[in-house]
Amino acid sequence: MTGVQADPALTSLFRGGSAPLRSARQRAREEERATDVARRARERRVRRSEDELRALAEEGRALLHGSGVGADDEADTAAVMAWVTATFGDRIAVASSMADTVLPHVVSSYKPWIDVLFLDTGYHFAQTLETRDRAARELRISVVTVTGARTVAEQDEALGPELFRRDPTECCRLRKVVPLRERLRDYEVWISGVRRADAPSRAQAPLVAWDQANRLVKVNPIAGWSDEQVDAYLAANDIVVNPLLSQGYPSIGCEPCTSKVAPGEDPRSGRWAGQTKTECGLHVI
Numbered sequence: 524m525t526g527v528q529a530d531p532a533l534t535s536l537f538r539g540g541s542a543p544l545r546s547a548r549q550r551a552r553e554e555e556r557a558t559d560v561a562r563r564a565r566e567r568r569v570r571r572s573e574d575e576l577r578a579l580a581e582e583g584r585a586l587l588h589g590s591g592v593g594a595d596d597e598a599d600t601a602a603v604m605a606w607v608t609a610t611f612g613d614r615i616a617v618a619s620s621m622a623d624t625v626l627p628h629v630v631s632s633y634k635p636w637i638d639v640l641f642l643d644t645g646y647h648f649a650q651t652l653e654t655r656d657r658a659a660r661e662l663r664i665s666v667v668t669v670t671g672a673r674t675v676a677e678q679d680e681a682l683g684p685e686l687f688r689r690d691p692t693e694c695c696r697l698r699k700v701v702p703l704r705e706r707l708r709d710y711e712v713w714i715s716g717v718r719r720a721d722a723p724s725r726a727q728a729p730l731v732a733w734d735q736a737n738r739l740v741k742v743n744p745i746a747g748w749s750d751e752q753v754d755a756y757l758a759a760n761d762i763v764v765n766p767l768l769s770q771g772y773p774s775i776g777c778e779p780c781t782s783k784v785a786p787g788e789d790p791r792s793g794r795w796a797g798q799t800k801t802e803c804g805l806h807v808i
């Protein structure tokens with residue numbers, strides 16, 4: 524598996540320079556985005572049936588996994604993205620927690636102006652929301668902020684305050700799992716940044732799978748990337764990064780459920796620290 528390098532020409536097109544130059548680039552960027560939105564509206568086709576999507580997931584697995592998950596002959600990110608874009612056209616969504624923007628950066632280098640779904644639970648760090656806003660301004664992506672049916676205040680009134688302390692699984696279900704599931708009905712495939720190196724529970728993450736819970740194809744194009752490959756990609760490209768990553772938070776979720784992690788500790792040990800919960804329920808491996 525090899526990582527990919529974003530096209531430096533594309534990256535530099537929209538970054539840096541004087542204020543007037545940045546302003547002109549911003550206008551060019553908005554025009555390009557508007558053109559793509561119009562094209563998508565023109566070319567929009569009917570979403571395939573569940574049976575058709577399930578068959579495509581099987582086809583993708585057979586095509587890309589070689590002799591098995593993590594095998595030497597597994598497809599690289601470029602091959603995965605080539606299959607995704609050729610197979611699903613515009614019915615592709617990317618999910619990003621805005622810890623870093625490696626995944627949106629990688630995917631948009633193959634498919635500019637792709638929809639990047641950000642789940643706004645109402646509990647995010649201010650730095651995470653700023654990272655989302657910077658990514659929307661600087662990357663060639665369309666950020667779609669997804670919220671739950673209730674605001675935090677409405678949830679507090681209906682179910683009592685601080686549900687995340689009493690029942691974090693239900694809190695995650697209401698604020699993450701259900702809103703994402705409803706939003707994904709518009710798409711045929713969703714792309715996540717799950718990596719096998721994230722945690723032992725993700726060690727068998729496939730490149731392509733049928734997502735039974737959300738009833739569409741799920742693709743993890745950087746599943747095989749090591750931490751070193753992510754670091755190399757960050758160093759080689761001008762990536763928007765959540766500043767909390769360098770302040771002791773190697774894995775960033777909602778503020779009440781994310782703690783600092785000491786150097787050398789499991790990076791995900793700061794998520795729901797002191798509880799048995801390790802995943803929010805979005806990723807069933």
Ligand code: SF4
Pocket residue numbers: 644646686687690691692694695696698699776777778779780803
């Ligand atoms: S991570 Fe915590 S605050 Fe966020 S949705 Fe889950 S339980 Fe609620």
